[in-house]
Amino acid sequence: xQDFLYIRGNKLVVKNLLLIQILIMAxxxxxxxxxxxxxxxxxxxxxIRKRGITNPEVLDAMRKVPRHLFVPxxxxxxxxxxxxxxxxxxxxxxxxxxxxxxxxxxKPANRKNALEIGTGSGYQxxxxxxxxxxVYTIEIVPELAKESAERLKNMGYDNIxxxxxxxxxxxxxxxxxxxxxxxxxxxxxxxxLIDQLAENGRLIIPVGSxxxxxxxxxxxxxxxxxxxxxxxxxxxxxFKRL
Numbered sequence: 315x316q317d318f319l320y321i322r323g324n325k326l327v328v329k330n331l332l333l334i335q336i337l338i339m340a341x342x343x344x345x346x347x348x349x350x351x352x353x354x355x356x357x358x359x360x361x362i363r364k365r366g367i368t369n370p371e372v373l374d375a376m377r378k379v380p381r382h383l384f385v386p387x388x389x390x391x392x393x394x395x396x397x398x399x400x401x402x403x404x405x406x407x408x409x410x411x412x413x414x415x416x417x418x419x420x421k422p423a424n425r426k427n428a429l430e431i432g433t434g435s436g437y438q439x440x441x442x443x444x445x446x447x448x449v450y451t452i453e454i455v456p457e458l459a460k461e462s463a464e465r466l467k468n469m470g471y472d473n474i475x476x477x478x479x480x481x482x483x484x485x486x487x488x489x490x491x492x493x494x495x496x497x498x499x500x501x502x503x504x505x506x507l508i509d510q511l512a513e514n515g516r517l518i519i520p521v522g523s524x525x526x527x528x529x530x531x532x533x534x535x536x537x538x539x540x541x542x543x544x545x546x547x548x549x550x551x552x553f554k555r556l
Contacts, residue, residue: 404551420516429491432454434462435462454478494516496553497520498520501553503521503531517533520550
């Protein structure tokens, strides 16, 4: 076939690989970008940064991770709005601000390892994985555990380890953890999670009655003792047990 280019309708058709490369270098072809990019940037600016989140790594992670890929197709257009969304099986993906708030509170950093209880669709794990060295995440709903593990693998997160199980007992094989993030609300903080928290580690967890308003609690371990701080009021799905 002879190499050439021509116009079909309003589209430029190119039949020469070298010519394509030249046109790309000249700026004639612009790679297709994420159609939600502008919404994600606006979300970070208006919902997160302007409401007090200042950690640059947290802000960068929220700008980078495509939240619309972690919600059902029917809710893609709502992915960057300021509220939680259903992800099936009676579970939700948290409001973007709450994800950023909880992430900043545990002070994520390189060379830290994190445990997440309640993988859900995998969004919080992905945000953490952009910053910390390793994320271990546990999901009690088997369908969500399978779906989120596949999603995160397909997105290239090789520093996230997922499993199906009861998060109340934590994950002792990989303890201690510098960070523990719990995304479902028990009526009290599980002792195994406190035991698996590293020295100077931080655990954040909503605590309160199912179906009601809970308190978001931050636990810090220093010299083997725990300091508890009450941060704000939230509403999370109940903490399930097997």
